Amino acid sequence: MPAPPRPQPLRSAALSPPQPAAAAKPARRFVDDYLLALLARASHAVSEEFHARLRARGVGVPVWRVLATLSGLPKGQGETVTGLARACLLQQPTMTKVLDRMERDGLVRRHPDLQDRRVVRLTLTPRGEATVAELLVAARAHEAEVLARHPPAEVEAIKALLRELIARQDRPRR
Amino acid sequence: MPAPPRPQPLRSAALSPPQPAAAAKPARRFVDDYLLALLARASHAVSEEFHARLRARGVGVPVWRVLATLSGLPKGQGETVTGLARACLLQQPTMTKVLDRMERDGLVRRHPDLQDRRVVRLTLTPRGEATVAELLVAARAHEAEVLARHPPAEVEAIKALLRELIARQDRPRR
DNA sequence: CGGGCCAACATGAAACGGCATATTTTCCCG
């Protein structure tokens, strides 16, 4: 029974309470109640540390994302350039160049798609597989550190809510 | 009563259920359970549209963030370069350059701090104030559109959880 | 089967961001 999102006043702490002239909290700053800002700040706060560790190993964020995306693939499959761009939150031309460097560095290989000759399929090289294996260990370790800083129930709640937010936000688009 | 985050098993849906050999969902992809990825994807999914509208007006994301940050200031106050950098999730040298452009475009003004001559204080020009006023309208309108796509209760829940995540993640650092 | 339309990928010029470092001012401690 999905009760449709009815009006429901919803103000959590707005509408000046009958407080006298006590200048307590003159109302939260715009940025502290703005969903886009909260998401960006949270993502940045949590990712900063790990991204620093990545670059300490000489791996950029886009490269890490490509490696992680390619590492979970079925078998002989390969992702396309555009698919990787979307998965890694980058534009397609940017992805092309990221892949140029990764190919030059021996991390990935491009091969033609036999069904559709416009498409380029990407797979990890052995070197790419080895690199991503290490990085996945580091990523899981870092995530464990982060989770340890927060009540487990809240983290699970956030994960679940984020998944739904993403699903609903992505679907109705385009 | 801050009950310290005790162990509490917490597995929400792990530990292979006694399902036979039915290869249903072979386990979620790494990226679908990785907190950093969920936050980045959610932030990107929600912000993408608005960022596009910004650039349609010729305003870059960092510029918008600076404007929004400066718009909520007490009175004759001004933020510092480093303060703005942190608030806008940028490095200080990058912020210096963003401010160079904004000053050139007549959006902000730099003035010296009388108490500490190392510090530069920034304020909005009338043109900056006018610009940010428009953008704030657009931002609130866009946020309303986003909120309309999701159950209000969930959005409030996410906001609250993100605020706590940010607070706990930022405090213990440095 | 031929034309127009759309999708996938690549490329080139220009803007931008990041890192390391230089400079100036303040702070602190003996």
Add this chain to the structure above:
DNA sequence: CGGGAAAATATGCCGTTTCATGTTGGCCCG
């Protein structure tokens, strides 16, 4: 008070991202 350490900005160089566009291949329909 002198001198070293740390903070706040600025600068230069370089790698990366972006935007607009080009090119090739597939698709659909008359």
